[in-house]
Amino acid sequence: MSLPATASPTYPPGQHPDLPPPPGSAGVVGWLRANLFSSVFNTALTFVSVWLIYEFVTAAIDWFVLEAVWEAGSRVDCRKQGDGACWAVIATRVDQFVYGFYPADQRWRPVLTFVLLFPALAPVLFDRTPYRSQLLWFSLAYPALGAWLIHGGLGLPVVDTDAYGGFLLTMILGVTGIVASLPLGILLALGRQSQLLVVRVLCVTFIEVVRGVPLITLLFIASTMLNYFLPPGTNFDLLIRVLIMVTLFAAAYLAEAVRGGLQAISRGQYEAADSLGLSYWKKTWLITLPQALKIAIPGMVNVFIGLYKDSTLVVIIGLLDPLGVARAVLADAKWNGLSNETYLFIALFFFMSCFAMSRYSLWLEGRLSVGDR
């Protein structure tokens, strides 16, 4: 659509001022015109879409909220009260969804651990956190503190790991896996790029073998086969074995994401660092790794989200993660058949966690892109 040429005043060379754009080509009106109403077909499409969205959203609100039942003794009871979702199934079992079989009188411990996670994470995730350097010491101590609070000992009654379940278990697997796999993945990526043949071969072999088998296989190894390899009489906790496997699995994937970042850095960066006389570790720590990790953020967050969701696979070797709880709940004759509500609830929990990670990674990318061309 071209506008008719209007008689515009002439200016002497070099004196032409910046003029405002033609009306309707910028701002809200311009955006609407360009994106929603640019042709008859697009206008029709816009109206059809708005109608579809309206229908879907109102139906969803009805089912999720307006006609939903929040309190009931059983599924049959639910159905008598309304046609929407029967959230009563979640409400009656919410403790199990959150804690598994963690003893009721000790539940303040995982709650406290969860609350403390935020001050521990804040200085790591946000460089403008007030009192950051002091808080970082707390972050450093947090893993030991959290393990003590949840497991007990030293004055607290011990809670065995087979009592952990539900979202508590997911958080333990996810947070430990992410925190432990990051340094390991970085070291593997550096090892894969190493000039030392032995280091390189070891790292490549590890990465390829671990990436080459499904996580379930590793979990089965952890739950059964590992006993054959270990000296007789040693018996270390199934949860620890699973944590190790999940960490190794994520580390192999992370290593490849980080390697992508390392390879994206131009050779000139390595040469400039070399020419200043920086040693390998200083060069890596100060120059190449910060740039590589920034490039690798989307890939790394991808791995973390994958790890977090894959933690549900532990249900197969008998750990009681939210899906395990869901199974148990649905097997109950009273609540039989409410799988929609149960799984949607679990999906909502996972979505919130993963969406938070995803948003954080976007924010961090923006934060780190200061000064980019």
Added chain:
Amino acid sequence: MATIEEDTERIRSAADSSRVMVEIQAMHKWFGTFHVLKDINLRVTAGERIVICGPSGSGKSTLIRCINRLEVHQQGSIVVDGIELTRDVKNIEQIRSEVGMVFQHFNLFPHLTVLENCTLGPMWVRKLPKDEAEDIALRYLERVQIPEQADKYPGQLSGGQQQRVAIARSLCMQPKIMLFDEPTSALDPEMIKEVLDTMLELAETGMTMLVVTHEMGFARRAADRVIFMDGGEIIEKNAPEPFFNNPQNDRTKLFLSQILSH
């Protein structure tokens, strides 16, 4: 804290022409099976400014990159300020800390500010405290005339400014030798002059410089010797006046006629 004048004095007093800074003897290098440098012999004394020119692929960049071991030579010897370049990593790091290098594509660290680019070497290699490193950095940024850009990131500067920061970054290590690998080749014509002016000013302080460049004006004004390379060999070396006015070798004559004919 030394002023620029004192610093200039330090370099000038070191510019003792009896002191050999770089001694290359019968040096050969191959890239795979390609013989890229053939029987290179070169002695550079303190304070000497050497311009290396030649057609692309003649090995001139490779030659100066051998001096701080960004490239590894396979035969012959290279001695830099009394230390022979061998595989010994400590030796290499020590030589690199005494030899500054300026690259064609600047290679500033994009995730660090201009100031951090300049303090990195002094802090992590020279182990200077931060405030002292910053003093040095600001002094050299002033010298290349961009102290006001200290808190910007490299990506926010023009090409010419970036290259001057790169020069300052090298100078902050207070090197004994400066290597320049085609420092103006990636710049817009408008920005070449500001970088050449900085280099000329540096040359006047008596810094030992090896410069790979096609800027023959710079060679005429600043060089003590001009070296012409072709096919991996040093074809001709001479003072700028006789080199440009009376080249001896036919290959040199052809090269000069091609680049000076405009």
